[in-house]
Amino acid sequence: MVKNPTIAFLGAGSMAEAMIAGIVATEQTPPNHIIVTNRSNTARLVKLHNKYGIQGIKQEHLSFDKIDVFILAMKPKHAQAVLQSLKHHIRPNQLILSVLAGISTAYIENYLHEGQQVIRVMPNTSAMIQESATAISAGIYTTANNVGYAQTLLQCLGEVYIIDENHMDIFTGIAGSGPAYFYYLMEHIEAVGKEAGLDSEVVRNIGAQTILGAAKMIMQQNDTPAELREKVTSPNGTTAAGLAALKKHGGGRAIAQAVKDAAKRSQEISAQLRKETKTV
Ligand SMILES: NC(=O)C1=CN([C@@H]2O[C@H](COP(=O)(O)OP(=O)(O)OC[C@H]3O[C@@H](n4cnc5c(N)ncnc54)[C@H](O)[C@@H]3O)[C@@H](O)[C@H]2O)C=CC1
Numbered sequence: 021m022v023k024n025p026t027i028a029f030l031g032a033g034s035m036a037e038a039m040i041a042g043i044v045a046t047e048q049t050p051p052n053h054i055i056v057t058n059r060s061n062t063a064r065l066v067k068l069h070n071k072y073g074i075q076g077i078k079q080e081h082l083s084f085d086k087i088d089v090f091i092l093a094m095k096p097k098h099a100q101a102v103l104q105s106l107k108h109h110i111r112p113n114q115l116i117l118s119v120l121a122g123i124s125t126a127y128i129e130n131y132l133h134e135g136q137q138v139i140r141v142m143p144n145t146s147a148m149i150q151e152s153a154t155a156i157s158a159g160i161y162t163t164a165n166n167v168g169y170a171q172t173l174l175q176c177l178g179e180v181y182i183i184d185e186n187h188m189d190i191f192t193g194i195a196g197s198g199p200a201y202f203y204y205l206m207e208h209i210e211a212v213g214k215e216a217g218l219d220s221e222v223v224r225n226i227g228a229q230t231i232l233g234a235a236k237m238i239m240q241q242n243d244t245p246a247e248l249r250e251k252v253t254s255p256n257g258t259t260a261a262g263l264a265a266l267k268k269h270g271g272g273r274a275i276a277q278a279v280k281d282a283a284k285r286s287q288e289i290s291a292q293l294r295k296e297t298k299t300v
């Protein structure tokens with residue numbers, strides 16, 4: 021990878037913004053080396069330019085040959101059209117990072133030039149505050165040097181895990197979609213706290229601090245989640261009553277099913293796109 025590469029995001033939605041925010045905050049890449057583009061929403065590009073100092077450029081004005089790294093950040097359903105058009109503008113040694121859920125490196129390679137360097141990436145929106153859990157899997161043509169570059173770039177968004185691409189769907193179910201499960205949990209905690217008379221902002225902070233503390237305990241102590249849970253749970257105490265309710269109402273099963281169904285959806289997106297490709 022060249023020194024100070026130029027990075028172009030194709031897609032300017034929530035995930036692109038979270039990654040831009042993380043990269044800019046850590047000064048990993050100068051803002052004038054970051055370009056964001058979308059199909060038509062110029063107001064969004066202006067907003068991102070004003071907020072982060074990066075360049076917002078309409079796709080038709082993008083100088084593709086000056087880009088070192090493309091980050092695909094549109095919805096998976098737009099992948100095929102984007103890849104078909106991208107092929108006319110790029111060279112195999114330009115690195116493609118794709119954050120598209122359910123889209124394999126093989127699918128992307130198939131649309132681009134032989135030898136195209138591709139890395140599949142699964143971040144989450146906590147990239148915005150450098151707390152993402154991000155997985156990467158390299159395609160067959162990608163050099164170790166470029167994997168190293170991607171790892172360094174993405175480390176400014178949080179923790180990076182190099183995983184086998186076969187595990188991308190389950191990783192997506194756990195970490196890509198994961199923040200939403202915790203937000204959902206907190207919405208419910210907040211509602212109950214409010215119902216009991218607590219100020220909603222106060223109860224929101226209490227819930228967040230409780231989750232943050234529990235997460236840090238897991239990261240910083242050697243105990244397993246089950247051991248930590250046992251340490252909170254006094255015989256016949258309040259936690260035992262709370263956990264009994266979770267058991268009775270299928271709390272554990274619900275979480276496990278959420279992860280499985282999100283992973284399954286990632287597989288379905290893959291299968292659907294493969295099918296569409298065969299029928300084209
Ligand atoms: N939101 C999340 O938490 C995560 C999202 N992802 C992946 O990131 C991708 C984007 O997701 P979001 O940002 O949530 O979606 P979004 O809907 O917020 O943003 C999609 C962006 O793509 C743009 N776009 C549409 N067609 C385009 C085209 N032909 N060329 C260039 N840009 C085009 C849209 O204008 C929009 O700016 C998806 O593929 C998703 O699977 C991955 C991990 C987490």
Ligand SMILES: O=C(O)[C@@H]1CCC=N1
Pocket residue numbers: 121192196197
């Ligand atoms: O919901 C989605 O499909 C994307 C991928 C992971 C998180 N959000």
